[in-house]
Amino acid sequence: MxxxxxxxxxxxxxxxxxxxxxxxxxxxxxxxxxxxxxxxxxxxxxxxxxxxxxxxxxxxxxxxxxxxxxxxxxxxxxxxxxxxxxxxxxxxxxxxxxxxxxxxxxxxxxVEMHAIQTSGNCIRNTTTDQYAGVAVGEIEDSRPWCEIIRQWSTFHPEFAYLPRKFKIAVCGTPNDQAATQVHDIGLYIKKNSDGEIGFQVLVGGGLGRTPVIGVEICDFLPWQHLLTYLDAIMRVYNRYGRRDNKYKARIKILVKALGAEAFKKKVEAEWQNDKDGPATLTEEEVKRCKSFFTDPNYEEDSDSSDIEAAAAKDLLFDHWLERNVASHKQLGYRIVNICLKETGVAPGDVTDGQMEFIADLADKYSFGEVRVTHEQNVVLTDVKHADLYAVYQACQKESLATPFLGLINDIVCCPGGDFCSLANAKSIPIAESIQRRFDDFDKQKDIGDITLNISGCMNACGHHHVGNIGILGVDKKGEEFYQVTLGGSADRETALGKVLGPAFAQEDMPDVVEKIVDVYLENRKDGENFLATYRRIGIDPYKERVYAKAD
Amino acid sequence: MPKLIKDGAITDSSWHTVSSQTVYEDAFATKAEQLLVPFNMWQEHKAELKASDLEIGVWLDSEDDPYELSHEVGNLPLIAVNFPIFRDGRAFSSAAILRQRLGYTGELRAIGDVLCDQAFYMKKCGINSFELPDSGDADDFIRALSDFTDSYQSTVEIPDPLFRRR
Missing domain, CATH: 3.90.480.20 (Sulfite Reductase Hemoprotein; domain 2)
Structure with a gap:
């Protein structure tokens, strides 16, 4: 850290x-x-x-x-x-x-924490993949680069009063769990043929009322130039981004209006002045930042046969191993996901006691560190394979062992109308009604990998556009309705969901989701997941089923 | 007379600011010997203004392009950047461009909705004088100029970012 x-x-x-x-x-x-x-x-x-x-x-x-x-x-x-x-x-x-x-x-x-620039029309918290530093096949640990960007963006005197909020994501893992392509700036870390680090730079991605996937404006930006290039993008946005209409003020609108090529030209022209200037990163600084993110003292270890034996006897543990535990770059270690989606609790909510419990768990089993994810879960990145059953059993006592990471009940959901003054509709009760409908764990397992995202308004904090199933709360003459999109995804193959059709009443939502899932289950082939089937058969079969007249 | 802070101290301003609504002929109605004219007026009447006996400065509104002053910066004793509303942050970029790109070394003044909570950022972007609105408190403003001890970034004031100095 x-x-x-x-x-x-x-x-x-x-x-x-x-x-x-x-x-x-x-x-x-x-x-x-x-x-x-x-x-x-x-x-x-x-x-x-x-x-x-x-x-x-x-x-x-x-x-x-x-x-x-x-x-x-x-x-x-x-x-x-x-x-x-x-x-x-x-x-x-x-x-x-x-x-x-x-x-x-x-x-x-x-404890070196703050709430700086977590809101307002400024550069927000830089985000990344929660498996950074431990992912199998990682291109480069993104954390030191995120820290470099954190410092550059904190109290930046020129860019604290932008036209609108500004979000940057960095990804160095093969799978991209950072939704990189739907950020104002998305940075994919790459290596060139000489093994040197650089960044593929995407701009103009974002969700909200005009969802857009970012476009590339630089294929390989050598690492030395990261900050001068970011400065150039920010200056172009600060000067030319629209300020007359808050809904047209994000950088994505500017990039669309100018066209990616013209935008890129403006950035390059600006950049030429600062390139190789004092803000050029030094090897020394990168080394300094990397020194905080070295591997912990992993023990030379291999997988324990006791865990297999425990899984054979404890079916839920077996499920948990399969769903919540991911492979690790280090032999004998695993990544453990604690899913904060217990039915009846708002997705992402944790009590003080649970936080203290997770802290103790991290101290005992994962070198005292945890990660939080944009899917609203918590991760222990460095758990010894031999400790998995002990970790599971401890989590179970705190109701934190739900074994459905990445299944339909692992719902991503904004606070919605219960808390947020921007919301048009509630989102937490929708999540709960769907979780209750799919309460049967075997059914969830059968459905397999799927993402379901709920936002209570078009600001899209629940990232509904990039959920395989997306649900958006809308207000129609004072009543809450829910619009459904299908086919979204936020990984390296980012896609925006397509609207299924007219919105539904709150009480219909569990039925609607179940019908959508049924169409998938009836049509899937050869181990296809939900998204693969959707991509093959298109939206029509889902539409027909959901809007079929009962007779 | 508006309150002016220059190089960290309260001072008097002898400059008369010509508003953007003023027609050219009326700009000289005051007896002021130093006129701060809007960028559009400057563009239109550059030759006459330069030929006049008065000292002339130019103020840029937030949509004006500072690069258009690139050939003039050596001759202008005062350039101002206007904050039409404090949350319009374009003037920060205009100021930085005037200093970093165009090498302007004269007085660079913030005018308009100048809020002390932005004083530090303004200073970092190269602004060295501040015309406060009537509601502004000069002492608060001077204190706010040093709200922060340092900056992470490469700034107009200190081009070396913190990582080259720490």
Whole structure:
């Protein structure tokens, strides 16, 4: 994990002091609502339907057990004993008091955490694949590069008041679990024929009301130029992005309006001036950042036969091994996913006790670190194969051993109308009604790999456009309805879902999803997963089934 | 008289800012000897303005292209960048372009909706004088100029990013 030095600490302290002063001026009436708005947003603070919401950054998803314990104690002391993992590797508190937020931020700073730029029209938390550093076949560990980008984007003086929010994802794994192509900037780490590191640069991806897949503007950007090139993109966007209409202000609209070629030309023209200038990355700096992300002290170990024996006797453990455990680059180790999708609990919600439990588990079994995922789950990246049963049994006691990672009940879901003031419709109850419908684990297993994403409004925090099944809450004359899309995916073959047809009432949603799944089960061939069958047979069979008149 | 902060201290401004609505002939109605004219007026009447006895500066609105001043920066004693509303961040880029790209070394002033909460970022982008709105508190503003001890990035003020100095 990256460890702050005196500079990092000082700047974080400076920020807390600045925000404490801003909050005091606001409460004294010296700052208007309009003036305070972007200031509090750039410190993660929203005013929600019922109370303020504070979004805390988990930079590129990495957390130490110490940090996780602090998040737990904050949930207890400043909130109602729980928090929510978002779809952007952040964590959200739903009930803090405005006047206590500066104190809360000071507590976070004690463990080198913050809420800086988690909201507002600025560069947000940089995200990556949760398996970075441990994935099999990884091209390059993305974490040091994310840290370099984190520092560059933090308090960037020129780009703190952009036309709109700005999200960057970096991916160095073969599978891409970072939804890289639907970010304002998506960076795929590559190696050229000489083994040198560089980046394929995509721009203009994004979800929201105009979903777009990013387009390539640079095939191979040598690593030295990463920051100067990012500066050039940002400057072009800051100057030319639309500011007259908030719904047309994202970079994707600018890239579409200019065309990718013309956009690229503008970036290159800007870049020529800074290329090889002082912001050019040095080998020394990259080495420094990489030094924080070296392998832990793995033991020379191989897989244990005890685990096989335990799995033979314990069917649920066997399922868990199959679904929640992934292979690891190191012999004798595995990646363990803790799925936070227990039916009856809002997807991504964790209690203070569960956070402390996961922190203990990380200390005991995974070198004291955890990752959070944009699918709203938690990962222990370095668990010894021989410890898997012990980890499973411990998780089971805390209701954290649901063995359905990547199955239909592993639903990605925004907080929706229950909390969010932007939402048109509730999303959590939809998730729960679908989870109840597919409660039978054998059925879930039979359906196999599938992603189901729910957003309570077109801002698309639940990433519904890139779910195999996407559900979008819409408001029709004060009533909540749900539109369904099919065929989305967020991996290296990113695709946007297609709208199935007219929206449905809330109570119909479990039936609708079940019918869609039935069409898949009846049509699948040779071990095809849901997406493969959809791609082969198209949307019509699903449409016919779902909209068939009952007679 | 508007409050002005220059190079970290409160000072008087003798410059008269000509608004974008003013017609050219009316710009000289005041007895001011230093006129800060809008970029469009400058473009249209450059020759006459240069020939006048007055000292002339130019202010850029957020959509104006600073590159169009590339041949003038050596002769202008004052360039201002306007913040029509504080959350319009284009002036940060305009300021950085004037300093980094065009090598402008004269006074670079922030005008318009100049909020102390942005003072530090403005300074980092090369702005060295600040015309505060009536509601602005000069002491607050001066304090805010040093809200942060350092920056990670390569900035106009300190071109070497932190990683070359830490």
């Amino acid at each position: 990256y460890i702050y030095d005196a500079y990092d600490k000082q700047m974080l302290d400076d920020r807390i002091k600045q925000f404490r002063n801003q909050t005091a001026r606001y409460l004294d009436g010296k700052l208007t609502d309009e003036q305070f708005l972007p200031l509090r947003l750039q410190n993660g603070l929203y005013i929600q339907r019922l109370a303020p919401m504070l979004r805390v950054a988990i930079p590129y998803g990495c957390l130490s057990s110490t940090q996780l314990r602090k998040l737990a104690s904050i949930a207890r002391d400043y909130d109602k004993g729980y928090a929510h993992f978002s779809t952007r590797q952040n964590i959200q508190y739903n009930w803090p008091k405005l006047e206590q937020v500066p104190d809360l931020l000071a507590e976070l700073a004690e």
